[in-house]
Amino acid sequence: xxxxxxxxxxxxxLFGCEELTDDITLTGRERLEGSWIVNxxxxxxKSTATVHKVFISVDASTTNRVIIENFYGVDEGAISAIVxxxxxxxxxxxxxDYSALSGDGTINTTFNEISWEYVVDIGGVIDTVLAVYxxx
Numbered sequence: 001x002x003x004x005x006x007x008x009x010x011x012x013x014l015f016g017c018e019e020l021t022d023d024i025t026l027t028g029r030e031r032l033e034g035s036w037i038v039n040x041x042x043x044x045x046k047s048t049a050t051v052h053k054v055f056i057s058v059d060a061s062t063t064n065r066v067i068i069e070n071f072y073g074v075d076e077g078a079i080s081a082i083v084x085x086x087x088x089x090x091x092x093x094x095x096x097d098y099s100a101l102s103g104d105g106t107i108n109t110t111f112n113e114i115s116w117e118y119v120v121d122i123g124g125v126i127d128t129v130l131a132v133y134x135x136x
Contacts, residue, residue, distance in 0.1 A: 036114075044122065052070065065081065072098065072129070089104050117131075
């Protein structure tokens, strides 16, 4: 009788469990990959908060960078950002007719939200932006 129960329990354990997709095996930057909704609050464009989408992909040429397309709502606005654990930073770079001067963000523990502060140069006008990215 005990053997029968053991075999039944073993069968349940082996065959009755759903296979899990294990996000834990993904690196932090791989977990960021996908489409995000962006809510930006600009110091220059104070009258309205803008909402747009970006797409984050892994930069295959490095071990710690991602590419953010449509950054700042600019179609040709692809920039790179450095991911270190749950921190993300934007080094100085040019995108379209703009320059990203600096930026820092914090990724939440489930990797589905990023809280940002970044500085953009719009032809000599400096814009400080607070933004929240939420993964779709």
